Every structure is written in structure tokens, then in C-alpha cells.
Amino acid sequence: MPSLSTVRRSAPPTTTSSSSSSPPSPPSPPSPAEPTAGASTSAPSAAPAPATHSVPPSGGGPVLTVVPRRNPWTWVGVAGVGLLLAMFVNGLVTNPGWDWVTFGRYFATETVIRALGTTIQLTVLGTVAGFALGLVLAAMRLSSNAFLRTVAWAYIWAFRSIPLIVQLLFWFNIAYLYQTISVGLPFGPSFGSVETNDLFGALGAAVLGLALHQAAYAAEIIRGGIISVDEGQREAASALGIPRRRQFARIVLPQAMRSILPNAANEVISLFKGTSIVSVLAIPELFYQVQVIYGRNSRVVPLLLVATVWYIILTTLLSIGQYYVERHFARGSARSLPPTPLQRLRARWAGIATQAARRPEEVAR
Amino acid sequence: MTAAVDLRGVTKSFGAHRVLDDVDLELAEGTVTVVLGPSGSGKSTLLRTINHLEKIDRGQVRVNGTLIGYRQVGDRLHELPERDILRQRSRIGFVFQQFNLFPHLTVLENVVEAPVSAQRRKRSEVEVEARALLERVGLADKAAAYPRQLSGGQQQRVAIARALALQPDVILFDEPTSALDPELVGEVLAVIKELARDGATLVVVTHEVGFAREVADTVVFLDGGRVVEQGPPEQVIDHPVHERTRAFLDRVL
Numbered sequence: 346m347p348s349l350s351t352v353r354r355s356a357p358p359t360t361t362s363s364s365s366s367s368p369p370s371p372p373s374p375p376s377p378a379e380p381t382a383g384a385s386t387s388a389p390s391a392a393p394a395p396a397t398h399s400v401p402p403s404g405g406g407p408v409l410t411v412v413p414r415r416n417p418w419t420w421v422g423v424a425g426v427g428l429l430l431a432m433f434v435n436g437l438v439t440n441p442g443w444d445w446v447t448f449g450r451y452f453a454t455e456t457v458i459r460a461l462g463t464t465i466q467l468t469v470l471g472t473v474a475g476f477a478l479g480l481v482l483a484a485m486r487l488s489s490n491a492f493l494r495t496v497a498w499a500y501i502w503a504f505r506s507i508p509l510i511v512q513l514l515f516w517f518n519i520a521y522l523y524q525t526i527s528v529g530l531p532f533g534p535s536f537g538s539v540e541t542n543d544l545f546g547a548l549g550a551a552v553l554g555l556a557l558h559q560a561a562y563a564a565e566i567i568r569g570g571i572i573s574v575d576e577g578q579r580e581a582a583s584a585l586g587i588p589r590r591r592q593f594a595r596i597v598l599p600q601a602m603r604s605i606l607p608n609a610a611n612e613v614i615s616l617f618k619g620t621s622i623v624s625v626l627a628i629p630e631l632f633y634q635v636q637v638i639y640g641r642n643s644r645v646v647p648l649l650l651v652a653t654v655w656y657i658i659l660t661t662l663l664s665i666g667q668y669y670v671e672r673h674f675a676r677g678s679a680r681s682l683p684p685t686p687l688q689r690l691r692a693r694w695a696g697i698a699t700q701a702a703r704r705p706e707e708v709a710r
Numbered sequence: 711m712t713a714a715v716d717l718r719g720v721t722k723s724f725g726a727h728r729v730l731d732d733v734d735l736e737l738a739e740g741t742v743t744v745v746l747g748p749s750g751s752g753k754s755t756l757l758r759t760i761n762h763l764e765k766i767d768r769g770q771v772r773v774n775g776t777l778i779g780y781r782q783v784g785d786r787l788h789e790l791p792e793r794d795i796l797r798q799r800s801r802i803g804f805v806f807q808q809f810n811l812f813p814h815l816t817v818l819e820n821v822v823e824a825p826v827s828a829q830r831r832k833r834s835e836v837e838v839e840a841r842a843l844l845e846r847v848g849l850a851d852k853a854a855a856y857p858r859q860l861s862g863g864q865q866q867r868v869a870i871a872r873a874l875a876l877q878p879d880v881i882l883f884d885e886p887t888s889a890l891d892p893e894l895v896g897e898v899l900a901v902i903k904e905l906a907r908d909g910a911t912l913v914v915v916t917h918e919v920g921f922a923r924e925v926a927d928t929v930v931f932l933d934g935g936r937v938v939e940q941g942p943p944e945q946v947i948d949h950p951v952h953e954r955t956r957a958f959l960d961r962v963l
Binding site: 580 | 763792810815823827829856
């Protein structure tokens with residue numbers, strides 16, 4: 346991408362380039378300041394090259410023009426990828442197997458939208474509960490207390506070892522193993538009990554399974570983020586007497602977020618699509634519902650496409666969200682943050698506008 | 711009168727290596743003490759025992775008469791709960807070699823954080839003070855900047871303002887200019903000198919012998935975890951008695 350933009354940027358300032366590439370002349374050309382000013386406003390998003398032209402040659406030698414590096418292979422790549430893309434789109438449009446009419450009919454039906462709601466609900470609950478428990482587990486694994494460390498390690502070991510589908514089926518069928526759950530002492534008296542089936546239904550089993558599974562992975566991601574923060578930060582916080590919890594919440598965690606976030610976003614997205622696994626519990630989430638529909642009308646491809654397009658849309662939204670959250674936690678990590686795509690677009694638009702406004706007066710001169 | 715900092719028989723080992731060996735040191739309030747010594751002599755460790763960043767194996771450390779890090783029961787010392795140690799530390803300023811500013815907080819937030827969270831003072835009140843402190847270290851215009859936007863010298867001056875914000879009884883400097891480019895050393899030393907003039911109690915571990923000569927009331931020469939020599943700079947630096955002190959000064963001067 347960058348090579349594309351530099352190539353393009355080097356082209357437009359034709360009005361000013363005549364003066365900048367003018368033959369080397371002794372120290373002071375008529376008015377060296379003017380062309381530079383024009384160049385810097387017409388190429389707004391920091392095209393540094395033109396500014397260097399105005400520096401008078403120190404040794405009296407010729408002023409050399411800087412030409413940005415060009416990479417012709419980029420264009421070969423663009424052509425190749427463009428061709429493949431065109432072939433793919435062509436297939437999507439012309440192959441009747443995709444059956445876009447059926448896709449359109451089911452894409453936004455109430456059943457599908459409701460199923461999508463269930464999927465989102467599972468994702469949100471699984472993520473929130475999973476990361477909350479994961480945070481506790483990560484803190485335990487980093488604790489100086491050997492008991493807490495061992496418990497957390499054992500939890501993570503167990504829940505990363507058991508396949509998620511087994512766990513889901515276990516929670517779903519727990520009433521088969523334990524008809525009632527009672528509170529009491531082992532081998533001793535019981536203080537009260539409830540019917541397991543009353544405790545949670547299929548959706549509860551799904552959320553529980555997803556959250557417990559997610560917590561094991563979240564714990565490791567959070568722990569990884571925390572140990573990536575420089576030890577000097579905790580030391581400084583503790584030398585200042587900042588209370589323990591505050592050290593964690595205000596000093597360590599915000600800095601850990603930078604390396605936690607990309608991995609956490611991966612987890613959320615994979616959980617979002619991974620919720621399709623709870624279709625084994627006959628929960629009407631997106632994937633299950635789509636299966637039900639194509640089981641009735643046997644239009645498999647368009648209905649899988651319905652689910653896929655929804656997964657793509659929501660993953661895209663999550664990715665955009667991830668970009669801005671990461672940016673928030675990048676404060677202070679660089680001298681200044683690069684502009685967002687939106688800001689870049691606006692700057693370019695403003696650049697084109699001022700260039701257009703300048704052109705007539707330069708022609709008049 | 712109780713000493714501002716009082717170390718008695720402080721001993722500390724890392725494994726088999728004895729870093730501090732029975733160190734006694736008594737520093738009066740309002741004095742500037744500079745600790746000199748070859749690398750590995752235990753200077754930094756000594757400084758870090760004063761605010762209990764480093765646990766000690768034997769001996770005792772007192773700041774303004776208060777036992778630091780431990781509670782005495784009979785002739786035994788029991789380590790205090792972390793919460794109490796943190797409270798003690800908020801009266802002892804510490805300036806690190808690597809600055810250790812919080813990079814995700816602005817300069818002002820760096821200075822304000824500890825007085826608000828550790829001393830539970832009102833944010834609005836602390837902010838006014840913090841701005842005055844930044845003014846004092848010559849960085850009033852950088853309050854909204856992030857640490858990485860500053861030079862090393864500026865960062866270290868912020869770190870000093872951050873330590874001062876706690877209104878500490880004593881400020882400890884651990885090689886405050888060792889990570890700086892040579893041309894930035896002066897601005898940091900100037901700030902420390904001004905603190906000394908204002909009568910703050912300072913303990914400075916450094917390699918800047920010139921600074922020691924100019925500012926120190928007491929120079930302590932440490933070697934092999936022991937206090938080899940101690941006294942006013944004109945004595946320790948200009949007329950060292952001990953062979954090891956002389957050898958060291960020959961190398962650094």
C-alpha cells in the first residue's frame with residue numbers, strides 16, 4: 346500500500362515541480378520560499394520529499410532531486426490478485442448453485458435474526474464470564490502464594506485438556522450423573538439440595554461450558570500480557586507506595602492490554618464462530634437454525650451462505666472495534682499515533698480541496 | 711535527635727554472595743549523602759534496603775526513627791504486611807536510574823497518581839501542587855505530554871517531581887544520571903542541587919564525583935558490601951585514607 350501512495354503523490358505537483366527540479370543555480374534563486382510553501386500544502390499528509398529541495402547547496406554542488414523508491418512488482422501483484430478476485434466474483438454471480446434468491450429470502454427472516462441474537466448472547470456471556478474468571482486465574486498464577494498458583498495451573502491444565510464438545514455434553518447431561526446437587530459436608534450431613542434440572546437448562550449448560558473453557562485460555566492470554574510489562578513499572582509503583590490493587594488496575598493492566606488485546610480479539614472471534622458447536626445441545630443459535638431450515642428445504646448452499654455472511658458481518662464489526670480499542674491503549678506508546686483510516690481519508694480529501702482551490706491562482710501567476 | 715536514616719548492621723546476601731556486610735550508617739536530617747563505589751560494591755542494594763525494595767537478612771533500617779519493613783517482637787523482626795510497607799514507602803521518595811515513568815499516563819498523571827492513591831489526598835489539590843512541582847523542575851509546559859515524547863533528562867526531572875509530590879522525609883536517587891546522554895546530565899544534577907539547597911534529606915548513589923564534591927555533606931565509599939570510608943567530600947575525595955578509595959578515585963577522575 347505505501348508504495349502505491351508514494352508513487353501517486355510524486356506525480357501531481359506538476360505546477361511546483363518545475364521550480365524544484367530547475368537546474369542547479371548558485372546560492373539564492375529568486376524566491377526559494379514560495380515553491381516549498383506551495384508544495385507542502387498541496388501534498389498534505391507529510392510528503393517530505395519536496396521540502397528538501399529548497400535547502401541551498403552547502404558545498405555549491407548541484408541540488409539533487411530525491412525520487413521515492415518504486416516497486417513495479419506491486420503492480421504485477423495487484424493485477425494477479427485482481428484477476429483472481431474477478432474470477433471469484435464471476436463465479437458468485439453466474440453459477441446458479443449459489444442460489445442468491447433463496448439466500449435473499451432467508452437472510453433477514455425472523456427465525457434467522459432470532460438465532461443470530463442467541464449466538465450473540467452466547468458470545469457475550471461466554472466472553473464476559475470467561476475473561477472475568479480468566480483474570481482471576483491469571484492473577485492466581487502470578488501470585489507469590491504456591492497454593493493459589495497450583496490451583497490456577499490445575500484448572501488451566503484441566504480445561505485446556507478436555508475437548509469443549511465433551512464438556513458441553515457433560516454439563517448438558519449432568520442430571521444423568523447427579524440428579525440433585527446438595528450443599529453439605531463430604532460424607533456428612535446435607536444442608537439442602539436442588540434438582541439439577543431446575544438449576545440450568547440447555548442454554549445455561551452452553552454458557553457454563555463456553556465460559557469455563559474460555560477462562561482457561563483467557564487466563565493464559567492475560568498472564569502473557571502482564572508478564573510482558575517491564576518489571577520496573579511495578580517496582581516504581583510499589584516504591585511510590587501505590588496500593589496493590591491500584592498498581593494492577595492503573596499501572597500494569599493498561600500496559601498489558603497492548604499485548605492482551607490482539608489475542609483476546611482472536612479468542613472472542615473464534616468463540617463467536619465456535620458457538621456453532623453448541624448446536625449439539627439443540628440450542629437454536631445461528632448455525633443450528635440454518636441446519637434446521639436446509640434440513641426442511643434441502644437448499645444447503647444458500648443457507649450456509651446466510652450463516653457465513655452474518656458471521657462475516659459481525660466479525661468485521663468486531664475487528665473494527667478491536668482497531669479502536671487497541672488505539673486507545675496505545676496512548677503514550679509512540680511519540681504520536683498514526684492517523685486512523687478515517688482521518689487519513691479526510692486529510693486526503695482536504696488536500697485535494699486545497700489543491701483545487703490553489704490551482705487557478707497559480708495558473709494566473 | 712533521631713537520624714533521618716539510620717542503618718545498623720545491615721547484611722544482605724544474594725545466594726552465597728554477600729552484597730551488604732554489616733553496614734552501619736547514620737544520616738542527619740537535611741543533609742546530602744553521596745554513595746560512591748565501584749560497580750558491584752552494593753551501592754544500589756544499600757539504597758534499595760532503605761525503602762524495603764530489597765529485604766535484608768540481618769540488621770535494621772530506620773527512617774525518622776521508624777523501623778522500615780519490619781515489626782520488632784522481642785529481639786526478632788517480623789516482616790510487615792505489604793500494605794504497611796507501601797504506606798511507609800509513600801514517605802520515602804525513590805528516583806530510578808531508568809526513570810520508570812508510567813508511559814501510558816501523561817506527565818501530570820504520573821505526578822498526581824501516588825499522592826491520590828497512596829496518601830488519599832484530594833486530586834484537585836494535588837494537581838495544583840503537581841503543576842507547581844513541574845514548574846520547579848522546569849517542565850510546566852509538558853504537563854499534558856506523554857513520557858516518551860520527552861528527552862531522557864526531562865523524563866528524569868518528571869521522575870523527581872513525582873517523588874517530591876509525596877512530600878517525602880527523604881529522597882533516594884539510584885544513579886539518576888547514568889542512563890542519560892552526557893549533555894543531559896547537567897539539567898538533572900541542577901535540579902538535585904536545588905533540592906539540596908532547600909534543605910531536603912537526600913541520599914544519592916552516583917558516579918559523578920564532581921557532583922559529590924560540590925553538593926555532598928557526607929561521602930560514603932562502599933566496596934565489597936562494606937563502608938570503607940565516610941566523611942566530608944574534602945576528606946574522602948581529596949584526601950582519602952584508604953587504599954581502595956584512592957584506587958577507585960584514580961580510575962574515575
